Amino acid sequence: MTKAPAFPLNAWYVAAWDYEIKNELLARTVCNKKIVFFRKSDKSIAALEDACWHRLLPLSxxxxxxxxxxxxxxGLRFNGSGRCTHMPSQDQLNPSAQVRSYPTVERHRFVWVWPGDPALADPSLVPDLHWNQDPDWAGDGKTxxxxxxxxxxxxxxxxLTHETFVHASSIGNAAVAESPFVATHGDRFATVTRWMKDIDAPxxxxxxLGKPGNVDRWQIIRFEAPCTVAIDVGVAPTGTGAPEGDRSQGVNNFILNTITPSTDNTCMYFWANARNYRKDDQTLTTQLREGVSSIFREDEIVLERQQQAMEEHPDRIFYNLNIDAGSMWARRLIDQMIAKETRPKLQAAE
Structure with a gap:
């Protein structure tokens, strides 16, 4: 029995930060496809199958x-579109000498690649992470x-109820796990909104915030299929109007996350933290980047151990709680994208 695909191919995935793609070769694996990237002289980006047409040695x-x-x-040579331009010891080029080229888009400080059907690679479908380059926001991130x-x-x-337990020393407290939330969804998006009113700030x-007293805290998680999550978070002094839309007395961050499947059980997790206060304070930017990095290291440990447990118990299923509503909708949207791609193939095989 053929194993169901774990991810859709007709989607934009981040392959690298923009500064990582230089006039040199960078190898990355995206959705089980080995791709070599480089920045051309005109600053555009080439993405080619990382296997020579002749004997499959990685071009990287x-x-x-x-x-x-x-x-x-x-010594075969290939240009940025994947076409062979030189073969040693012969004048005539084999017309089939071509390696696959992948569409790319550079946006929001990231380089995105489309591993599926290139005819469907619509740049308007690049997930919205504009905070990462918006002059009204400042921040940085890592991979x-x-x-x-x-x-x-x-x-x-x-x-995010796991914050109470995994990140108790930094961003978590009991209010995260015990506060009610609202989950909504559409054809491409799923949202989880949680307000924690009149609580002690972690x-x-x-x-x-730099102010005493209780706070109103918010977490608004927005998933964009197949694997981008922008999280609107912050706190404001209780009673200053944040739940009604006035956040002027508080502090606001966006945690920007986009996850790229490398293989069926490995991934690249690109994240950034953007804020709308003290925007010119580079020291704070660095401190926040490193602080968030430490927090996410705690997640990494849990996730990798979870993956190991899944591989040790392949027949075990996940049980869901009320708190899993957002992730359930996210997975459903991912499954719908996969089904849309695989259904025509199944029909053609019948």
Whole structure:
């Protein structure tokens, strides 16, 4: 029996931060596809199948010169569109000498790649993470290479009650796990909204607010299929109007997350933290980046151990609680994207 795909291919996935793609070769695996990236002389980005047409040696082992990759094995050269431009010891080029080229888009400080049907690669479908480059916001982020199914990271982000237990020393307190929430969904999005009113602020938020007294705290999680999660978070002094829409007395962050499946059980987790206060304070930007990185390291440990347990118990199923509503809707939207791609193939095989 053929195993069901774990991810859709007709989607934009982040392959790297924009600064990572230079005029040199960078190998990444996206949705089980090995791809080599480089920035051309005109600053555009090439993304090619990382396997030479001739004997399949990874092109990422080769040499980049004049926007062409020379294969390290026998010296075939390929341009940025994947076309072979030179074969050693012969004048005529085999017309089939072509490696696959993948569509790319550079947006929100990320380089996105489309591993599916290139005819469907619509740039308007790039997930919205504009806070990452909006002048009204400041911040930075990192990449975590996690040894787990990318959907476990999505689950983790859609249910923040784990903060109470996994991140008790920083952003978690009892209010996160015990406060009510509202989950909504559409064809491409799922949202979980939680307000924690008149509570004691956890250590991280107390430090950011810099004011005494109880706070109203919010978490608004917005999932965009297949694997992007933007989380609107913050606190404001209780009674200053944040639940009604006036956040002027508080502090607001956006935690931006997009997860790229590398293989069926590994992924690249790209994240950033953006804020709308003290925007020119580079020291704070660095402190927040490193602080959030430490928090996410706690998640990484849990997720990788969860993946190990799943592999040790392949017949066990997940049980769901009320708090899993957001992650359940996210997975359903992912499954719908996968089904849309696989259904025509199944029909063609009948």
């Amino acid at each position: 082992m080769g040499e980049l010169k004049n926007d062409e990759i020379t294969c390290r094995y026998h 975590i290479f996690v040894k787990c199914d990318y959907r476990l990271v999505v689950d983790n982000l859609m249910d 250590p991280f938020w107390r430090g950011q």
